[in-house]
């Protein structure tokens with residue numbers, strides 16, 4: 208038996224199309240309705256056979272849906288909620304996958320009608336790719352999905368949504384939205400901002416040619432370029448919609464960078480050695496937690512692009 212009679216996927220990029228694929232593989236829906244903003248993405252989703260119906264009208268797609276998953280850049284979530292709200296079925300669950308939670312809740316919640324369960328969520332799974340071709344059914348396997356339930360959330364609806372994500376392969380955690388935004392600022396948002404910055408700096412250098420940067424990239428630079436190739440719209444929105452937590456983490460980062468700079472300037476080898484030893488331990492813990500594999504090139508070949 209499918210978990211839901213009808214699931215509507217609003218937004219069919221990397222996350223939406225990965226959901227479509229895993230929903231199909233696991234038989235989680237009787238019917239998958241796909242809706243997106245542009246005609247070209249909708250056509251591509253249809254060519255890929257991601258759903259059972261394809262609609263340019265978001266409202267039409269969510270009508271009669273038991274589960275609606277909004278997978279659009281966080282800055283567009285309010286507009287999407289406004290558009291779908293009048294057609295939402297009583298008793299339906301509406302969730303999202305946005306990388307920031309306080310802002311998404313502020314944008315979406317006012318539009319959600321009484322009797323509809325709004326449960327904000329965020330799967331901590333992704334790649335630097337975007338669009339419907341980029342998705343794959345295994346994306347959420349052994350990854351965390353964090354819910355930031357609002358006060359008064361119906362426990363049965365939360366359990367049903369949790370079961371859905373478990374069947375997509377994820378582990379479930381819940382936290383409050385403020386805490387989510389702070390945690391994600393350090394584990395995801397800051398690394399991306401640093402990567403955008405370092406790749407930008409290298410691109411601006413005059414003393415080293417661009418061809419040298421590309422030629423010798425495997426020395427370390429390459430690993431930053433993967434993050435810095437992430438979708439500009441998504442990351443612009445993340446920066447604008449998790450401003451406070453990101454600025455707090457950036458301030459701490461700058462302080463620590465200044466300490467490193469000082470240690471290098473004054474030849475404080477012991478201090479450098481101690482910091483580098485501590486950070487090496489962090490990577491070991493991530494591998495032990497099953498969130499990374501210990502093979503060369505960070506194992507991305509195997510982890511993020513498994514054979515289909």
Ligand code: NAP
Pocket residue numbers: 217218219220221222223243244245246248249278279280281283287304305306307329330331332333334335336337338339438441
């Ligand atoms: P994506 O591949 O770029 O797909 C975005 C989807 O949203 C497309 O269907 C796009 O429609 C639609 N969209 C874009 N702008 C829109 C707008 N103004 N109004 C309505 N729809 C719009 O993005 P994604 O990587 O799937 O990310 C979707 C969400 O997941 C974001 O909120 C992001 O923060 C979150 N997330 C991403 C990752 C990741 O690593 N990528 C991980 C976890 C969570 P058209 O193509 O038709 O314009």
